[in-house]
Amino acid sequence: MSSSKRKRADIDLERRDDDVDDGSGDHQPGEAAPRVQKEGQIKEGEAQAKEVVEVVVDRGGDGSKEEIKCGTQQGGVMEEDKQSPAASAGNDGADGIDDEESGGGGTRAEEEHMVEAAPGDGDGDHDHTAMAQDELSTMQEEMEKMKEENKMLRRVVDRTVRDYYELQTKLAAYQKQPADQEPKETEVFLSLGGTAPAAAVAEAKSKEEQAALRPSVGSDDTDDGREGLGLSLSLRTSSYEDEARRDVVDGGAPDIVSDVGKARGYALLESSRMSPPASGDLAAAGGIGSQQGVNAANRKTRVSVRVRCQGPTMNDGCQWRKYGQKVAKGNPCPRAYYRCTVAPACPVRKQVQRCQEDMSILITTYEGTHNHPLPVGATAMASTATAGAGAATFMLLSSTSSDAAVSGGPPPASSSYLSPYLQLNSSSQYHSSASPLMSGNMGGGGAQHLSMFGHSSALASQPATLLKYPWPPNPSHGGAAGLGGGKRPFWGTGGVDDVRPTPLPDNAGTMASDPNQFSAAIATAISNVIGKDGQATRSKEGESSNKWGVVVESLPPHE
């Protein structure tokens, strides 16, 4: 596997949850809802509010690598999308950079956020007022520092962009050549929360740049509980082939997603497309259309998601069947192997394993592309997202996430690799209310949303009714039943109309304070990234091939 040939998309979602713990060492993928409950018995109620989500999305599909980091920020978050690509193009280096306005890289944002939070938390003790002021001054200083850093980052970004364009040019030339042999890699990282998963880090090749980009990160570390509010989007693309057209090229910048230290919680989605399909189209399409079924090419596509959640699994929205489990050498935690059961011959498989460094982090790797149509809802969502360029999919952060929810009924994801809906089980730290996320919807049908933040509350702003899932909330979908009896294709269930991605907040700026907004910001960032692919892929019947039809949607707080 020459890395050069494969594409990768990584999405890191970092969330922090205090809450739920499966406790069980085994992380069982949510698939078996019923069982999960038994074993894992996650306590929704326990989920406490803080969650930090870091989403790193790597898209390999097109041959371009993109990194997007989203950190919770106070200031306007999103907007970076566009920049992100550029940044990413620059390669890894760019990662954290992005939002100029927001204050710089997501990391910084986080720090800022943290800073504020810290003082704020101070309760209202009057006695502490003086101290608070001191802290404020300190914070201001930090802010200034951060600003400076931001400037530096901007420079880096500019440089990156420049490089990006150059690469693009080269890429274009390169693309003209036969792609078959050419390897292409695209990596896209979305990191929310500013922290990057260790694994991601490991991958990251250029740490220096990262450091440069995210100086503040360290600060984050300090605050575990903090929601880093910074959303940074960086795109890194390295594509050697045509597929990559859309995005940028990157050179092999590794994913840099971030520092491990922060392992607090994050979800990382990483998709890497290893093989360019024999037919270039496939790759471009995301391999969707082609039923190639179990093509090797399909298998090569990989997406990994790292989510920090104590919950046993992350729900991706698809139906999976566990076919094996093994202990990997470097990680004491067993790795579980799942196969997509949505369609009989679906080549897609996924591996679920907990992060050694941070057991609360669940790493899910998807491989291959679905050879069956994705759920309409998912598709619709994906399309919506892509179209809007805004939000691609629903990402829900649910702290509740019991596996059950997850396992519940996962309709296929919009994207071939990832289901549009990813559920992160974990309680959001930030939300005091524990886990509301998945609330009703999730529970019953098993929401297939990717929940990034536990703050359901934030999301809550939107009426639950708004949240509609591609598939009916029927219990049947949900539980094991969904799987068992429910092997029926998910796509049959839902109507496109049903799906309504929550509109992203117009003002990114507002996001900062609100978790909801934050999530929205993330969604936006993701959507941007995804959008590209999504559109492309969607072009073909909107099947799963989209790599990233991800829509971030906030759910109403659960009760």
Added chain:
DNA sequence: CGTCTTTGACCCGCGC
């Protein structure tokens, strides 16, 4: 009764 999870064994690829 049917389906899914669990678990051990087998096979394949890679590195030394």
Added chain:
DNA sequence: GCGCGGGTCAAAGACG
């Protein structure tokens, strides 16, 4: 060529 590790298969058990 050997050993190691990863991934997959298949039988048995458990659960709904």
